[in-house]
Each structure stands twice: as C-alpha cells, then as structure tokens.
Amino acid sequence: MKDEVLIRLDGISKQFGGQSVLQQIDLSIAKNRIITLIGPNGAGKTTLVKVVLGLLTPDKGSVQRSPQLHVGYMPQKLIIEPTMPLKVGRFLQFAEPDIELCRAALHRTGIESLINNPVQGLSGGETQRMLLARALLRKPNLLVLDEPVQGVDVSGQEGLYSLIADLRRELGCAIFMVSHDLHLVMAATDEVICLNQHVCCSGSPQQVSIDPAFVELFGTKTALYTHHHDHTHDLNSEVISERSDSHV
Amino acid sequence: MYDFLLLALLAGMAVAVVAGPLGSLVVWQRMAYFGDTLAHSALLGIALGLWLSFGEGTMVIVVCLLVALLLSVLEGKHKLATDTVLGILSHTFLALGLVAITMVPGGRTDMEALLFGDILTVTKSEVITMWLMSLAVLAVLKYHWQPLLSMVVQEDLASVEGVSVARYKLLLKLLLALIVAISMKIVGVLLITALLIIPAAAARQFSKTPEQMAVRASLLAVASVCLGLISSLLWNLPVGPAMVLSASGLFLVARTIA
Numbered sequence: 001m002k003d004e005v006l007i008r009l010d011g012i013s014k015q016f017g018g019q020s021v022l023q024q025i026d027l028s029i030a031k032n033r034i035i036t037l038i039g040p041n042g043a044g045k046t047t048l049v050k051v052v053l054g055l056l057t058p059d060k061g062s063v064q065r066s067p068q069l070h071v072g073y074m075p076q077k078l079i080i081e082p083t084m085p086l087k088v089g090r091f092l093q094f095a096e097p098d099i100e101l102c103r104a105a106l107h108r109t110g111i112e113s114l115i116n117n118p119v120q121g122l123s124g125g126e127t128q129r130m131l132l133a134r135a136l137l138r139k140p141n142l143l144v145l146d147e148p149v150q151g152v153d154v155s156g157q158e159g160l161y162s163l164i165a166d167l168r169r170e171l172g173c174a175i176f177m178v179s180h181d182l183h184l185v186m187a188a189t190d191e192v193i194c195l196n197q198h199v200c201c202s203g204s205p206q207q208v209s210i211d212p213a214f215v216e217l218f219g220t221k222t223a224l225y226t227h228h229h230d231h232t233h234d235l236n237s238e239v240i241s242e243r244s245d246s247h248v
Numbered sequence: 249m250y251d252f253l254l255l256a257l258l259a260g261m262a263v264a265v266v267a268g269p270l271g272s273l274v275v276w277q278r279m280a281y282f283g284d285t286l287a288h289s290a291l292l293g294i295a296l297g298l299w300l301s302f303g304e305g306t307m308v309i310v311v312c313l314l315v316a317l318l319l320s321v322l323e324g325k326h327k328l329a330t331d332t333v334l335g336i337l338s339h340t341f342l343a344l345g346l347v348a349i350t351m352v353p354g355g356r357t358d359m360e361a362l363l364f365g366d367i368l369t370v371t372k373s374e375v376i377t378m379w380l381m382s383l384a385v386l387a388v389l390k391y392h393w394q395p396l397l398s399m400v401v402q403e404d405l406a407s408v409e410g411v412s413v414a415r416y417k418l419l420l421k422l423l424l425a426l427i428v429a430i431s432m433k434i435v436g437v438l439l440i441t442a443l444l445i446i447p448a449a450a451a452r453q454f455s456k457t458p459e460q461m462a463v464r465a466s467l468l469a470v471a472s473v474c475l476g477l478i479s480s481l482l483w484n485l486p487v488g489p490a491m492v493l494s495a496s497g498l499f500l501v502a503r504t505i506a
Contacts (some may be wrong), residue, residue: 017327053408080401083275083448085360085455094398095409118456147401 004030005141006069006174007052012046012061021047022058023198029142034168034175034188037194045178046076048195049146052176069142070137072173076146078127080119088122088130089115096137105133109163124151128160136167143168145177173189252368253477259370260491261472262378263431263443268451268466269389270427271444272458273420276400280445281317281331282421285338286428287440289315291345291362298352304379309429315341316425320418342437364438365488367477378430385423394496396420397458435488442492447472450499453506468498 005028012025020129021044029035029052039044050056051063053073080086088111092102106112109129114122122130128148135143148164149157168175177189192208194200200213209216274283293311297304317336326333349362358366389396398406399416407413431440447468448461455461475498476491 050404053404053406055404071408075402075404078402081278082277083452085452085457086401086460087456088459091401093404094394138409171296206257221436 006031006066008064010062012051012058014058029174029176031173032174033190034189036189037178037193037195043196046146049178053144070140072138072140073141074131074135074145074148076150082120086119087116088119091119095134101138105136109133125156133185140173141172147178166190203246255370255375256367257477258375259378259434260365260482261470262382263434264469264473266382266386266427268446268467269462270411272462272465273442275448280441281334281405283424283441283444285334286312286315286425289431290432290437292341294362295345295348295352308432312425312429314372316421320421352506363436364439364486365434367434367487370433381430383424385426423473439492440489445500446495450502453502
C-alpha cells in the first residue's frame, strides 16, 4: 500500500440475514482527500462506514489500514440513556482524560459554555459539535462523518459545514463523509461516491453530476444537466436492466 | 445470641456494596431482563447441586456463568427480539428449576426460601464467600470502569477509540452472573434484580455523574438491607421482600424529593 493511502477496501461485500447490503465495493482514502458518500436510504452507506471504521467485518473482500491511520468518528446520531447522568465534559473524557484538552476542543467547536451541561439536553447542532469535539481529541488524520448535519436546523447546517471545512484545513486530515445534502457536498468535496449497494458511479463532483446513475438515484431536481440512464434498480436495489435510451 | 442477625446483616451488605456500580451498569445497559434470566436459572443450579450432592452454592455459580455465556452466544443470532428470547429462556429456566427441585429424591423443598430468600439462615462461611466475591467483582469493576462506561455510553465510539467492546460486554455479563449467584440466598431468585436496579434508579434522581450514581446506589442498597432487616424484626416480615420494599420506598422518596 502506498504511503499516501490511509485505508483501502477491495471487493467488499456484506449481507444481513441473506439480504445483500454491499456488493463488490472498492474504495481507497488518501491523505487530505475529502470523499463524500451519497446514496438513497438503504443504500448501505452506514454499513460501508462501519466497515471502514472496523465496526463490521465484511463477508468478502479485504480492508487494509495504514499503520499511521488515526480515525476520528462522528456517528449519525447519539442516543444516551436518560438514566445515565453524564455531562458534556465527561463525555469527551472517554477520548481524552485531560479535562483542559476537552475544554479546548469544545472551545474550538464553539460550545465551551456547555461543558457542564447534561448531554441529553443538547440540541441537534450542539450534539453534533460535541461529537466533533470528541473526534478532534483523537488528533485524527481521517475524520469519518456519518451525516454530520442530520437533525441540525437549516440555519445551523452551513455553520457546521464551514466548521468542518476549517477543522480539516487545520488538521490536514482526510474526510470520509456520508451526506444527503448535495449542494454543499458538491461544493467542498474532492471525490463523490454514489452508492446503491454497489458503487453506481464515482469521481469528481463535476463528473458525478453528469453521470446517468446519479440522476437515476436523485432525480432531475438535484442534477445540473439532463441525463441518460444506463440501468435501473428493482425494490432491492439490484440492477435489473442495462439501458441505452434516455427517459428522464 | 444475635449472631444470625449479624451474619444476615453482613451478607446483605456484601451484595449491597456491589449493587451500586453493577446495578447502575445494568440500568444503563438495559440488562434488567437479562439479570432476571440469570436469577431464574439459579434455581436450576440448586437442583443440580442437590442432585449431584455437590455444593449447591458452587453449582449456582457454575450454572449462572454458563447461562451468561449461552446468552452471549445467542445474542444477535436469532430473528426474535431480545426481550422475547430472554422471556422464553427466563421462564423456561424457572420452570425447569422448579420441576427439577421437586424431582430431587428426598431433597428439601423449601421452595419459599429459594424463591424469596433465606438470609437468616446464612452461615459464616457463606458470608465470607459472599464478601470475597463481592470485593473481587468491585475490584474488577473499578479497574475496568472507564472502558466499561465508555462502552455503555456509546458502543461504536468506544470501539473506534480502541475499547474491545465484545470483551467488555462478556465481562459485564459474567460479573452480573456472579453477583446474581451470591444474591440468591439473600433475596431469592424472584427478587434479585430488584436489589440491583431499584437503588440505582433511586440514585439517578439526584446524581450528576455516573460515579455519583454508582456510589449513592450502593449507599441506598445498604440502607435498604438495614431497613429490611429492622422492619422484618419489628413486624415479623419475610426479610427478602422487606428489603426490596425498603428499596422501593427509598426510590419513591428520592423521586419525590428530587
């Protein structure tokens, strides 16, 4: 594996209860790259993220991690038992016992004042900033973000994205991000991977946005051009036919 | 002349001190039903012990540990919801234990003692065993507290940060099995989980950190044991249920005040 590559997936397949969720996924994340994973619900995005993180073992294929790989992870949502009395600062201390470093991380994500608040009382945006702070404490060279603006109100989404962009510049880390938000995704990312159990298409945002498979998944509203389909999906998202005609 | 009371008090304390942190973990991890299943299987341990003329206490520990292992293996390997699977196993073990005990040739069938505890007949050596096990479990909990807590708070983050989640899940189950096994004599198989979760739930009402909750739950459990013993002496109540009711009373007080 080249020095520049932090993690490489080859031919990853994963099934749950006989149902195929990922098929033959190849993916490599190089230093400093921003890679965005898009795809409809049930496309296997979170499953792929969990394979990258090592939380799930694929049925087939290989995962190679660079010895220098240091991952910071921001999960899609955070559910903390209401019976668990836990303050924001303490939540961060699981990643870094030194409370002053935790305070600094919270300062960087803009919620230092909440350090003594119970985690269950945070808003969506505050929760995401707390999770981001915990990921930062790991001094990651790869930041894995699963729908980072989910549950954040529209006015807060832009702020959170620009914070992520700033942090990425400061840390010089790679980002592997799942997103639904195509406009913002397109603006910042180096590479877009369009997933629907298999990789439908991938490449630069410009390349992907004119790819027929992209429109197949996201329709014309999000696309910049009119496109041609090259295949369609059945209910299980299997590719059922190759097409050459245009019917958008 | 009050030796039996002192022994009962010491036996109750042995479980109460560990009930705080362990009970809190059970509450946080939603393992109450899991604890019930272990407790019900303890009866089978008694039956086996009587049958094989082997130490009943030891057999209870062995059976509880085996059931904890069995449940870990079964976890996530079936299509039924976890509470359904536990519901099936829990009551199957209880029924199996009840049947097995009545079938023991010439065996004692003081079913009430098995179901609701018999703390006043506890022996010195049993008390010593209880304290040794309780202190051992406390030591393990203390040593592994941070990773255990991290796992309970958010499994995936803990795992990404290097906590081996599968190992700690198993550890927690085995520790719970040990404490359930030694609690049987005190409150009986039907009330064991109560002694673990009620003090923890009460402590939650006025705690701001996990550690506060764990320590205060232990204090409340100790108080429940003392109040239970005293009230059973005063009003001639069965001791195990009196202890559980004391815990419930403290919970109501905590709930009202906090």
